[in-house]
Amino acid sequence: MIKIALDVMGGDNCPDSNIDGALLALEKSSDIHMVLCGPEELIKEKLGAKSKVSMDRISIIDASEVITTNEHPVSAIQKKKDSSIVKGIMAVKNNEASAFISAGSSGAVLAGGQLKLGRVKLVQRTPLATIIPTKKGVSLLLDCGANVDARPEWICQFARMGSLYMEKVMGIKNPVVKLVNLGLEDEKGNAFIKSVKPMIEALPNINYQGYIESREIPYGAADVIVTDAWTGNAMLKLYEGTGSVLISTIKSTLMSGFITKIGALLIMPKLKKELKRFDASEYGGAPLLGLKGLIVKCHGNAKAKEICNAILQCESFVNAGINEVLTEYLEEDAKAIDEAMKLFGNA
């Protein structure tokens, strides 16, 4: 049985979205046990209102406090020891759960993971990795905001962690890894990219295929898109913003008159299905990789379905045993980078 902790008080639609998501996941997989973190009374009341809920695979960790998105993340984590986020993360630390999911404050979830859980041996920084929808399917973009002012070695570790995630959790064989740059030519890039290039090219047993221009990202030109947190965060937010503006423009145009409303009736079933592929909530949350245990951040507006998908994603992650093999990979990578840099230095 894989134990997964869930922040019942996280997100705009809490607590119902979280409780419903947990129940949905319990239905879909018989191998998970949910650890619900939040006010015990409230959780019991909500569960009691549902019919046919068995408590066999549910336990509750009572947490009276809630960290809001307005609070300073680090100080909130330090002060609110009885919050659902801190208690959930501590459950992972104390081996009472293998993973923790929250749709609450991104900053607090990131800071809590980084402060409270140790890193897997040899991991230098823990990137936030986001599954983004593309024309072809999905890609993993990392780092999306956990570590600004990155070092070249971190980027190489992100490439490795991203590749393992897409292969073992998302089931993509030999995932294509690319590095964000201004152009595809060798001489393109800022000083940082030029220092990453010889290192990432040295990684053994990874399907690294060079640079990607951001224009190609929505087309699904890579399975794993690796970049620093500054660039990743700016791109992720722009991607979300652009999609939402375009879709809302289309919707309001369709509803703007009688003729277009009739047209909308005719096209909506198919169009909805197509646009749904661009809806990130279909694919669960954003994992913070490289920690001892797994932390997944869902969108603030996550509904039950996204929470459920994030729970199933955690199950796959734990089953794949990624953290168990990661150190060995990173050791080999570091050796290969060292050798390449010696050659590079002599060249």
Place this chain on the structure above:
Amino acid sequence: MIKIALDVMGGDNCPDSNIDGALLALEKSSDIHMVLCGPEELIKEKLGAKSKVSMDRISIIDASEVITTNEHPVSAIQKKKDSSIVKGIMAVKNNEASAFISAGSSGAVLAGGQLKLGRVKLVQRTPLATIIPTKKGVSLLLDCGANVDARPEWICQFARMGSLYMEKVMGIKNPVVKLVNLGLEDEKGNAFIKSVKPMIEALPNINYQGYIESREIPYGAADVIVTDAWTGNAMLKLYEGTGSVLISTIKSTLMSGFITKIGALLIMPKLKKELKRFDASEYGGAPLLGLKGLIVKCHGNAKAKEICNAILQCESFVNAGINEVLTEYLEEDAKAIDEAMKLFGNA
């Protein structure tokens, strides 16, 4: 009469798109004179095939060579002295034209402008500024790719040049200027942003309103969005890619069956009008600011309408006399930054 040079051989649709664009602009404005750069024979032949073309406001600079997008920009500029790009830029340098427009190799146009034309006094770097469509109208994003590895002072100059451009060329009164960051809180940002912050806040007589998250860009949350060329280029290309993937998904869905085709007929007139607002070609090209003279880069796939709009944009720029007032602004800005940094240093 404002003389504007045009690269007849630039872009995927050359030479027709360029010649048609020039003729369209001559029709729309009686105050411009076009200087067409390219093979004289070809240009004469193309103009001869049109009816009613008067040569009164057209001159030709014969250029036998063409720089392709596959060539290394700097070496192409140095070697191909008889190319339409080099000859057009030299026309600006020699005061035979006030501005030069090309839909050809971005790299060559940028490098040519930076190598051949001097900078306006006190300008440290010349940013590439792109007009991007938003839900509200248009914004100016700069730097979009001219100067990687920026210094904080450059960003402040970009803010000033962008603000002047939006006010004097695009007619937006007191344009709102914002700086791209990961979040809106004061403590957010990487080391670079933290060094820009006190400087940009010190600029006098500018409507600087703090940070912008990239998510807000498509909503039109600022008139001038200032960032370093690395981030600007990654965001611009992602913006273009996302828009084009979403719009192509919608179009192919609409054409995918009989019922949806009927629906499409009903909604298309209105939808096309709405989506057109997100079509960058409506707004002309991307100016390279801060040069002695003006260089404007159009999209490689620019059609006559975009070329025409870029020409009219150049006319407004020259009429507004931006380059004549820029040095004075930059001098005041530098003083204000110096004073602020003294205070900042003592704090």
